[in-house]
Amino acid sequence: MKSAQEVADQKQIILPITGMTCANCAATIQRTLEKKVAGVVVATVNFATEKARVEYDPSQVSRRDLVEAIEKIGYSVTESGPDGLEDRERAARQAEIQAQTYKFWIGLAFSLPLFVLSMTRDFGLLRAWADASWVNGLMLLLATPVQFYVGWDYYVGAFKALRNRTANMDVLIVMGSSAAYFYSIPVTVALILGSSALGTHVYYETAAVIITLIKLGKLLEVQAKGKTSAAIKKLMGLRPKTARVQRDHQEIDIPISEVAVGDIVVVRPGEKIPVDGLVTEGRSAVDESMMTGESLPVTKQTGDEVIGGSINKQGRLQFEARKVGAETALAQIIRLVEEAQGSRAPIQRLADQVAGVFVPIVLLIALVTFLIWWVVVDLGLTAAMIRMVAVLVIACPCALGLATPTAIMVATGRGAQQGILFKNSQALEQAHSLEVVVLDKTGTLTLGEPSVTDIWVKDQKLKHGSDTAASDSSDSSNRLLYLAASVEAGSEHPLGEAIVRAAQERELQLAQPEEFEAQTGQGVVARVEGRRVALGNAKMMKESAVPLEGLEAEAKRLQSEAKTVVWVAVDGEAVGLIGIADTLKPGSKEAVHQMQELGLTVIMMTGDNAATARKIAEQVGIDRVLSEVLPGEKASQIQKLQTQSRGLVGMVGDGINDAPALAQADVGIAIGTGTDVAMETADVTLMRGDLRSVPQAIALSKATLRTIKQNLFWAFFYNVVLIPVAAGVLYPFAALPGALRSLHPILAALAMAFSSVTVVTNSLRLKQ
Amino acid sequence: METKTFRVPNITCDHCVMTIRRELSELEGVASVQADPHTQGVTVEWDETSLSWEQVRHLLEEIHFPPEDQETVP
Numbered sequence: 001m002k003s004a005q006e007v008a009d010q011k012q013i014i015l016p017i018t019g020m021t022c023a024n025c026a027a028t029i030q031r032t033l034e035k036k037v038a039g040v041v042v043a044t045v046n047f048a049t050e051k052a053r054v055e056y057d058p059s060q061v062s063r064r065d066l067v068e069a070i071e072k073i074g075y076s077v078t079e080s081g082p083d084g085l086e087d088r089e090r091a092a093r094q095a096e097i098q099a100q101t102y103k104f105w106i107g108l109a110f111s112l113p114l115f116v117l118s119m120t121r122d123f124g125l126l127r128a129w130a131d132a133s134w135v136n137g138l139m140l141l142l143a144t145p146v147q148f149y150v151g152w153d154y155y156v157g158a159f160k161a162l163r164n165r166t167a168n169m170d171v172l173i174v175m176g177s178s179a180a181y182f183y184s185i186p187v188t189v190a191l192i193l194g195s196s197a198l199g200t201h202v203y204y205e206t207a208a209v210i211i212t213l214i215k216l217g218k219l220l221e222v223q224a225k226g227k228t229s230a231a232i233k234k235l236m237g238l239r240p241k242t243a244r245v246q247r248d249h250q251e252i253d254i255p256i257s258e259v260a261v262g263d264i265v266v267v268r269p270g271e272k273i274p275v276d277g278l279v280t281e282g283r284s285a286v287d288e289s290m291m292t293g294e295s296l297p298v299t300k301q302t303g304d305e306v307i308g309g310s311i312n313k314q315g316r317l318q319f320e321a322r323k324v325g326a327e328t329a330l331a332q333i334i335r336l337v338e339e340a341q342g343s344r345a346p347i348q349r350l351a352d353q354v355a356g357v358f359v360p361i362v363l364l365i366a367l368v369t370f371l372i373w374w375v376v377v378d379l380g381l382t383a384a385m386i387r388m389v390a391v392l393v394i395a396c397p398c399a400l401g402l403a404t405p406t407a408i409m410v411a412t413g414r415g416a417q418q419g420i421l422f423k424n425s426q427a428l429e430q431a432h433s434l435e436v437v438v439l440d441k442t443g444t445l446t447l448g449e450p451s452v453t454d455i456w457v458k459d460q461k462l463k464h465g466s467d468t469a470a471s472d473s474s475d476s477s478n479r480l481l482y483l484a485a486s487v488e489a490g491s492e493h494p495l496g497e498a499i500v501r502a503a504q505e506r507e508l509q510l511a512q513p514e515e516f517e518a519q520t521g522q523g524v525v526a527r528v529e530g531r532r533v534a535l536g537n538a539k540m541m542k543e544s545a546v547p548l549e550g551l552e553a554e555a556k557r558l559q560s561e562a563k564t565v566v567w568v569a570v571d572g573e574a575v576g577l578i579g580i581a582d583t584l585k586p587g588s589k590e591a592v593h594q595m596q597e598l599g600l601t602v603i604m605m606t607g608d609n610a611a612t613a614r615k616i617a618e619q620v621g622i623d624r625v626l627s628e629v630l631p632g633e634k635a636s637q638i639q640k641l642q643t644q645s646r647g648l649v650g651m652v653g654d655g656i657n658d659a660p661a662l663a664q665a666d667v668g669i670a671i672g673t674g675t676d677v678a679m680e681t682a683d684v685t686l687m688r689g690d691l692r693s694v695p696q697a698i699a700l701s702k703a704t705l706r707t708i709k710q711n712l713f714w715a716f717f718y719n720v721v722l723i724p725v726a727a728g729v730l731y732p733f734a735a736l737p738g739a740l741r742s743l744h745p746i747l748a749a750l751a752m753a754f755s756s757v758t759v760v761t762n763s764l765r766l767k768q
Numbered sequence: 769m770e771t772k773t774f775r776v777p778n779i780t781c782d783h784c785v786m787t788i789r790r791e792l793s794e795l796e797g798v799a800s801v802q803a804d805p806h807t808q809g810v811t812v813e814w815d816e817t818s819l820s821w822e823q824v825r826h827l828l829e830e831i832h833f834p835p836e837d838q839e840t841v842p
Contacts, residue, residue, distance in 0.1 A: 022780040027832045028787045074786055 010041055011260040013063055014325075015052045019075040023047045029070055037061055037069045062247075063258040100215070107150035107212035111205070114142040118205035133191040136202050140188055143204035147181050151211040171359050177207040239309060239330060243274035246318075263321040267312045269492075275308040276323035284315035285493055296450050296564065296582065297494045314492060358716065362723070366391040369727040390726040394719055403711035406763035411704040414766055420686055420697045427683030429708075431667045431701030435647025437595055437694065438626070438638060438661075441606035441613070443654040444671050444691065445620055446582040450494055452502035453563060454579030455480055456554050478506060480576040483533045484568050486511040487526040495566060496524070498580050499535075523566075534569040541567050546574050562612035589620045591691035596621070598695055601645075605629050605637060605661075634661035642666065652694055669694060707766050714758040769799060772821065773811040774835040776828065781805060784833065791831050795819060810835070 020026055026047035033043035033052065039060025045052040054066055067077045118139065121130040129135070148155075154177075157170030180203035190198040242253045246264040259265065259275050267273050273286065285297035288310040297313050300306055306319050309330040325331065366388045374384035408429075412422050422428040442448050455477040485503030488496035489510050503510060513526035513533075522543070523536015534544060538555065541548055546569045548555075555565045555577055563581040567574055595602050603624040604617045613627035629637055634653075638661050641649045651658070651665035662668030662682045670682035671689055686693040724730075731741045779785060785803040792801045792812060797819030802811040812824060828835055 019783075021783055024778060024780060024787070024832060025783045028783065031831060073790065074783060 010055050011058045011262065012053065012055045013066075013260060015054065015063075015066065015070070016078045017045065017050050017052050017070065017075050018078055020045075020047055020050060025075070028073065029075060032069055032073050033066065037065060040066070058260060058262075063260075103150045103153075104212065104215045107146050107208070107215050110142045110146045110150075111208040111212040114139055114146075114208050115205045118202075133188075133194075136184075136188040136191055136204075139202060139204040140185065143181060143184075143208045146208040146211050147177065150215055151177060154211070173210060175359065175363070177210045180204070180210075181207040240272040240274040244268075245321075257325070259321055259324050261321055261324055265319055265321055267317045267319070269312055269314050269316065271312055273306045273308055273310050273312055273317070273319075275321045276328045277306055277319040277321045279304045279306060279317055279319045281318035282316045284317050285313045286317075287311040287313050313494070362391070365723060365727060373728060387726070387728050391723055394722045394726045403715045403759050404708055406760050407704055407707040407711055407766065410763045410766040411700060411707070415697065415700055420684065420693055420700065422684050422697075427667055428701055428704055430648055431650070431684065431698050432705040433648050434600060434650045434667055434698060436601045436603060436641055436645045437650045437652060438603045438605050438641065438665070439592075439622070439691070440634075440651070440653035440658055440661075441604055441608065441616060442582060444652055445584060445588045445604065445616070447585050448582060448654070450498040450564070450580045451583055452481075452498055452578055453581045453583060454558060454577070455502075456551065456558075456577040456579070458550060458575055477576075478508060480568055481506065481578070482508045482510065483528055483531075483570065484535055484566070484578060486528045487513050487516070487524055487533050487535055489513060491524070495564060495580055496535075499566070499578060532571050535566055537565070538567060541569060541574060544569075544572070546572055548574055550574075551577055560611065561615055562608055584616070584619060585689065585691060587690050587692045591694055592620045592622055594692065594695035595698070598698055600698070603641070605634060607631065632660075634658060635664040637661070638664045650698075652691070669697065703766060707763055710762055711759045714762060715755050718755045769813055770816040770821070771811065771813045772824075773809060775808050776803075776810050776833045776835055777808055778833045779803070779805055779808040779810075787831060788828070788833050791827060792824065795824065795827060798824075 017029065020029070026045040029052060030043050030045040033040045033045075033054060037056075039057045041055040041057065043052060043054045052070070056066065070077055117126075117130070117135070120126050121135070151173070154170045154173045158174040161171050184202035184204050184207075187198045187200075187202055190196070191200065240256055243256055243259045243263075244251050244253050244266045245259060246266060251266050256274055264280065265274060265277060269284070279300050279302050281302060283299070283301045286300045286306060287297045288307055300317060305322075306317065307330070308323075308328040369391050370384050370388035372384075373379045373387050411428055415422055415428075422431075439445055457476045457480050481499070481503050485500045485508065488499050489512075491497060491500065500510075511528050513528055516524065516526040518524050519536065519540055522540035523534060525532065525534045525536075527533070534540070534546070538548065546567075548567075551567070551574055555567070558565050558577065558579040561579075561581070563579040566578040566580060568576045568578060592602050601624065602622050603626060604613065604620075604622045605626040606613045606616075607629055608616070608627055610625070610627040613625045617623070617625045626637055634651075638649055638651055642664075648666035650667040650669060651661050652669040652671055653662055654671045658670075662670060665683075667684060668682040669684040669686065671686050671691065671693075684697055686697070728741075730736050733741065776784075776788065779788070782805050785805045788803050788810060789801045792798050795814075797815040797817075798812065799815065800811075800813045803809070814824065825835060
């Protein structure tokens, strides 16, 4: 029988194993671990999942020993971490970019000479040789690889869409280019055979140029997608690589993966806390802003929880590891981000929506045209067929491939100039249809770092920086600040730093403190100009028997405003209070107002209690507040808003704790000074930490969408207007020029060129 | 010295062969071990004064590579 103590001392780890070729291998490893390695209690090796689960006694054997035993019998252990999946995704994306790039260049290499040849011939710039029938054959040779190699994806996409009874852009591209291409083949053959009965003009260049241009758009799109998963890599980068643990009364550095639940971990000032745990010894201020969004460092002492990835600012901490590996808060945030990224519904592309209506209509018109000229007017099969194909060719919107990418490219460039980075075109497109914007409080609306907001000197309140303060009371508040800052001079505690910074702003010359003494976590005491000055919390004052009368009411009021109160006592008498809080960023109020003007519902989200949250919201003019939201709940709050709201929900935040919420939101906006992670997770990154960039970004998005819609209009306009012409509507009007009565192919080409030029010019206007 | 050649049907790869060679070599009295992953044949040479066939057989069973019942004498 094992005693409870012995069971508690056991540890369990999972080792990913490579090199196993059969089930016997798994059995061999299992047996080796259990029989040959002293201290292993149970080992189970799964051949299918390539993992070994080992329960062992850490006092007898370490992870290193287990790894060595496995390696000795010819297998290897891979270091844990989900990076493998990451790399595979990256490789797949890279391969797609390469494939698209390759196809585009192939397309260009064939289309360009084809286009030049065709256009120069149509405009009569070439000598008579160009009209020889073999030139058409050459064109066929140039167009064929573009049609079926470069354009193969579109054939596949169109087939799938038609099978699902929908019509997307692929269908248009395939219909248009195929019509031009397949119409040209019998014409070419007939011309070579010496007959011009089927016509004299071929449309190979139309087919090839359509495919190549749209391939360029596709390539730009694929490249934009490439950077998404770097976000997860950044989050992983937060994980410390090693941990210092106590083993056999010695502190040793071990890889983070070897830290087991129950290990005593030691963290020195300035170091990262490696895993989640409970403090067993020491006292310190820990910066958890990356994890919780809490801007003020949190005091940690025995019994408090610490979070892996946070930074120990001050003292030495010793804690017992409680959660390691995939269980840690950081690992869970990583998982949340992955899930939120994966759960996002793909948006319906605007062009596809238009095409969805456009394509069936064009097909119908083409069919009606054919029937009218063949059956009703009885013009003959060939003439009817040529009319039908003319409709299809002219209907194919060449500029459609340019409409969206050019606008997006210009707008992203314009955004970058303003310090607004859109990660992809989807973000740029979606930002315009936002209806709700959720603002994180700490670091977004506020500065995210503590500063002195109030200085109270017994019975007279003086607002810090206020010019209404009478000079004598200003002197007394300066006097208080001088004493407090002198004590804290050289302090590394964030509250102390805030006090010193406030004194520096008032240009106070500080004195050198004597007999400096830090009182564990409660405050500091020092002698300044011979007087004994104590700074700390109410508890410290009580313990050193300093009477609190006359200041308690004010202290309560400050606390109700979510301010941290520092008591100042001189020679055993409480003389004043210093209120410290995270203050609003300049521009926050204006930004909120601008967003409301744009018709957006602005909501503030914070972990603060309802009363505190309400106060801050009032200051910036927000009336909807989500308070007491735990870091892990932010994403689900966003999700809730998404189901409630008819429009899209945007989230503005910084810090890693916002990452899942940013990813969940339809448009995640990371505000500058935010960590790289938030930036990578976000759809939009604001380089300046100014909230006013948010309405700017939304306005830019609206302008972009307007441009795209105009572009789509121009992309279709010439085509739509010329469809009836192509269909032969003007044929009965004998007074009209022949080119219009039966549409000349050059006119069709011109229309396409015109719509392309119009679209590009229109996009460039976004620069202004 | 005693030598025995037998078939171990469980052998599927070089890892299996390595395992058998390593484990048998660790037995006191075993002089040499040959094994072939393709024929699944194993040849063991041991000192019969310190080790019995039963002990060899027992170890092979323990490591999941039991010899085939029919013993093949070369």
